[in-house]
Amino acid sequence: MRKKIIAANWKMYKSPAETKTFMEAFLPLVKGHARDEIVICPPFIDIAILLETARGSNVHVGAQNMYWETEGAFTGEISGKMLAAAGCEFVIIGHSERRQYFGETDDTVNRRLEVALEAGLAPICCVGEVIEEREAGITEEVLSRQCSRAFRGISARKAAKLAIAYEPVWAIGTGKTATAQIAAQAHEVIRHEAAKAFGKDFAQQLRILYGGSVKPENAKEMMSQPEIDGALVGGASLKPDSFAAIVKY
Numbered sequence: 001m002r003k004k005i006i007a008a009n010w011k012m013y014k015s016p017a018e019t020k021t022f023m024e025a026f027l028p029l030v031k032g033h034a035r036d037e038i039v040i041c042p043p044f045i046d047i048a049i050l051l052e053t054a055r056g057s058n059v060h061v062g063a064q065n066m067y068w069e070t071e072g073a074f075t076g077e078i079s080g081k082m083l084a085a086a087g088c089e090f091v092i093i094g095h096s097e098r099r100q101y102f103g104e105t106d107d108t109v110n111r112r113l114e115v116a117l118e119a120g121l122a123p124i125c126c127v128g129e130v131i132e133e134r135e136a137g138i139t140e141e142v143l144s145r146q147c148s149r150a151f152r153g154i155s156a157r158k159a160a161k162l163a164i165a166y167e168p169v170w171a172i173g174t175g176k177t178a179t180a181q182i183a184a185q186a187h188e189v190i191r192h193e194a195a196k197a198f199g200k201d202f203a204q205q206l207r208i209l210y211g212g213s214v215k216p217e218n219a220k221e222m223m224s225q226p227e228i229d230g231a232l233v234g235g236a237s238l239k240p241d242s243f244a245a246i247v248k249y
């Protein structure tokens with residue numbers, strides 16, 4: 001049985017003070033919850049306060065992006081090594097918003113992934129098709145390409161901490177959720193690519209999360225699918241009661 005990851009992607013929301021307020025309300029709601037791994041990925045500026053307030057709790061901390069160089073003259077960037085040194089355990093890589101607005105490609109995802117793993121972080125690598133690709137019937141092709149390029153040159157041993165999030169772009173922030181069947185099909189394609197890159201045993205252990213309009217109302221249905229190993233939650237993770245309800249689906 002793969003332990004599910006219920007992860008919050010706060011995107012560009014919340015100040016450090018708002019993060020503290022969130023945690024004061026959220027921690028009592030999920031106290032002792034051990035069935036799933038709870039992860040919160042806030043903006044970089046909130047990582048320190050999140051780590052401080054989460055200390056000794058069941059909440060793990062992640063970042064939303066990182067650069068592949070360790071250090072250097074790269075204004076505005078943060079390295080995987082820095083995130084690990086700060087105490088982050090997870091990092092989201094290749095979110096569709098980074099691909100859409102910030103020039104992320106399959107190849108830069110691959111570079112980030114490799115370095116995140118080297119830094120000892122657990123990457124949550126995002127893949128997913130846009131609506132035009134789904135309508136053109138090329139979803140499987142797109143997912144295969146995104147995965148095979150992301151995994152290129154990475155060994156199974158090195159990839160041990162990897163998780164994938166299937167986030168159909170048309171379901172993000174739209175209120176439209178993929179049906180359990182759509183998600184299950186996509187997860188199968190991803191697992192197949194993981195088996196090709198890292199072997200069957202690895203693929204069986206690999207956690208594949210679903211993301212895209214996950215809410216307290218649909219969390220139970222989605223999380224009951226054997227192929228779905230967790231959720232990456234945007235909008236509904238911003239309020240303590242709603243994110244706690246998803247965690248406790």
Ligand code: 13P
Nearest residue numbers: 009172173212213234235
């Ligand atoms: P929403 O849950 O707001 O649709 O966002 C999903 C997402 O992009 C998580 O990474």
